Amino acid sequence: MTPNQPPALELDRISRWLGGRQILSDITVSIPTGKISCLLGQSGCGKSTLLRLISGVDRPDGGRIRMDGQEIVGDGSFVEPESRNIGFMFQDYALFPHISVAANLAFGLRGMSKAEQQKRVNEVVDGIGIRHLVDRFPHSLSGGEQQRVALARALAPKPAVLLMDEPFSNLDQGLRERVRKETVETLRKLGTTAIIVTHDPQEALAVGDLIILMREGKIEQIGSPFDIYDHPVSPYAAEFMGPCNRLTGIFARGQIETPIGKFQANLNLPDGALAVACIRPQALTIESAGDGIAARILAKSFLGESEQIDISVHPLAQPLRVHSHQRIPMAVGQQVSLHLNHAEIHVFADAVVPV
Structure with missing residues (x-):
């Protein structure tokens, strides 16, 4: 991010209540452009709720959200999800089982002509290295292959921001580390702005340029992996990041x-x-x-x-x-x-x- 370039995403005092309980309180953070940010915390701390607010499938009860300097959520303003240019990669991948990998990749490109769709699918397929999978169906893919196809589908529309909710949690340990490494290499090669939700501090330390440690709906600490591990601001942060x-x-x-x-x-x-x-x-x-x-x-x-x-x-x-x-x-x-x-x-x- 250049000095004059606005953050990819700015959250300003975001709050959310559900069922009479405050799920998020005064969340303020800037997401740098072209970097990988990790939302880290225990289950129930509000990470996934925050992703839903960013994507637009839910609305905050207070605060503002800006993308590239433009307000998409605020007093009287709300940009619909389909107009935000935000990609979402689900924990269970959510691939359509009845259509091929190629058709899955083209699904989010319906505003393009057939020729444009095919060109973009080819670009993504070659960029992620899944050319050999395009004619197969999701049920015939391994967990790692499904993960790569889900990543390709999320990247196909060229989102300004990619949201990833626990993207590696369904993989076995050995495969998880390999697929995670490949995914991070792809995101960095493409210069993608990504927000990854995880409950695993070792995963956040391994992949994040920025870590946002959450606790009970609030931000406990924000910093680089080295900052958060070497200079925790509280006993909670110190103990969460390692024994x-x-x-x-x-x-x-x-x-x-x-x-x-x-x-x-x-x-x-x-x-x-x-x-x-x-x-x-x-x-x-x-x-x-x-x-x-x-x-x-x-x-x-x-x-x-x-x-x-x-x-x-x-x-x-x-x-x-x-x-x-x-x-x-x-x-x-x-x-x-x-x-x-x-x-x-x-x-x-x-x-x-x-x-």
Whole structure:
């Protein structure tokens, strides 16, 4: 996006109520042109509702939506879905079972002549690499093939914005990663502005240029994958983006003091206030008993690329979890020494966060 180019999409204080319950509250965000943005959050946080408002199949109770600087939803204005130039790729793909792949791709091009339709279908087929599928019917396709056809159909009308609701959730793990990689490569090659809904933080980190983390109908944090993972704004954001060991401590003179050490804390709190340290499992390392914090191994799980170790540290009531990419020779029950990498420790004012 150039400095003078407006965002592809702007949401300004969007709210939505359903059945007497507020589903979305004061959603304000700008979607950059030509980038992949991920709407991330738990089921029920309002992600899919927000997609429906953007696409036009539902209306907000308050706020404005602009596309390329032009208002499409606001006080007294509402552009119908078919006039928004927004593509939608459904979670279940929603391919028409009774017509061929080629006919599925041409379905959204009905305003064109037959020759124009065929030309555009050929462009999309060759661009996504599904020429060998055009004469087949959806029931004969694998899950990955159906996903690619659904993507091609959504891209065929050249939408200004493509909305994708959990597009990889129906695929097995190995296939999911491959199809996701191919999809992202296609979107980037075409310069498509895409909004992908996902509940999987690892997926959002892997594909998003921008991550919009939602919580109970509100935006918790917006930023790049590195920003959100490395600089979470709350314990909720830290724990949602990856496992954390949570320790409560006392704040004093710019530090939080916990049973396993003191950590720098840039917090506006009075001395003596409670604070929380969220410590990534990879920030902890263990060695044979010696220098460091005395600990004992409670359990070990081999995960292939890494090893997960649960340790007890006096006087903590709950064990700490360690992730190590090196083999840990010490056995369950053995005494060890705990060491900390302070780079992956996030400190916040104390707050009760639902798990």
